[in-house]
Amino acid sequence: MTGLSFDLIALQLFAGLALGAIYVLFAIGLSLIFGMLTVVNFAHGAFYMVGAYVGLYILMLGGNFWVCLIAVPLVVGLFGVVVERFLIRPLYGRGIDYPLLLTFGLSYVMVELVRIAFGKSGYPFDTPEILQGAVDIGVGYFPLYRLFVIGATAVVLLALWLFLEKTSFGLIIRAGARDPQIVRVLGVNVAQVWLIVFGIGTAIAGFAGLLAAPLQGVIPEMGGTILAEAFVVTVVGGMGSIGGAVLAGLLVGVVVSMTSLFAPEMAKVSIFALMAVVLIVRPQGFFGRAGLMS
């Protein structure tokens, strides 16, 4: 075969993992928020986009990429906290559709505000200098920055895992996702936990947006596309399951990347085909609990 060598496929697989890493980061935040607050956060894509723009702004002010890595999740997470406290909290107890509609509307407002502030057209986002170029990973040369994305995602996942499994606050989150009432009876101010979880979820979304920026550039609509894809990831992985989001995110990344190698015209459709297959075989997704939404 001409061109489609083993090495090329292996490289494409790695490219898929890098793409998948962004999906994973996006989807774990979505899953964390849904699992804990039962809020389907339709503004998650907008937080992702804001993350990229906050990064862009920091660069414009003369900061560097490493400052962005710390500042972006802080700024976006803080913004998420304000949104939860003042917009979403008043809607608890009124059913799942109220916060859904609110976040849906909010995402439009956020996109419009960014258009007003930064203009409708996009910006390129420079890859930080020392992450430019490619390295030999055995099967060929692979862009260093994509490797960095995979590594950064692994670090975030490890940190999140340690936080959830090894700390008291993580224990509260795991228990509260199953049974908020007993956690309340045991003395926990659950409203405060929800606030922090929303902050963490949106901070990770902002971080994902920043990581994606050098790969795709920055435009106000960048959150909409990934939101649709991330819903596929959450559905395939199982609503509210973090492990499921990780597995499904990587899988979707690889599927997109492989189909764009073999059948580029199918790349956008392939993930929805994947979702359909998974839903037929296992309606609750990989790790979802059956009947969660009923």
Place this chain on the structure above:
Amino acid sequence: MLQISNLNAWYGASHAIQDINIEVAKGEIVCLIGRNGAGKTTTLKSIMGLMDKTRGSAVFKGKELLDQPAHVRFAMGLAYVPEERRIVQGLSVRENLRLGLVASPQKKKEAQLIEGIAEIFPRLAERLDQEAVTMSGGEQQMLAIARAMISKPDLIMLDEPSEGIMPVLVDEMFELFRSMKAQGTTVLLVEQNVELALDIADRAYVLDQGTVVHQATAKELLADDAIKERYCSV
């Protein structure tokens, strides 16, 4: 320790309990009895802060409870073991016990307190790292009680702890309540197992259709077959 006066609570528009008056002194075991649907659970939920709408007053250690959220009532020294036990799925026995301490100032002594609880509940000690919901109903009930006790509350409320549990375990459990009392914990107990409950209780209130219809010392009530027959499903 706890003075409840004219307590009312509603589920939506339905007025589940009306003008309940109950008093619990420090170190007492007080028992609430009555038929299914009499309002026993609703009374406990109102005291813990789990009812959406309540009126009246519930003063605990000199402070009004009713305007506080549930987590503040826990911090004031109240503990509640719900009828459904509510052992958290996906967590081990140890993690369920730790959950009883996450909001407590005693959290620093976690390892020591879990050890202490394990001594009181040998069945749990053997299963600390097992997933909690895979234990038997009786063991789960023990865990629910242990989880509420571990933070050393001043008053513990138990809703039908003996329900669906084999007799040996029930005896073990009631022995435990006796020793809790001996150590100064106050107990408000809801029980269908009337004879057994009155045997360890100091006083009892009989509820029917959302109100207190009778109150007496446990001794008097044990001897009063007429009341027991009329208001308790035996």
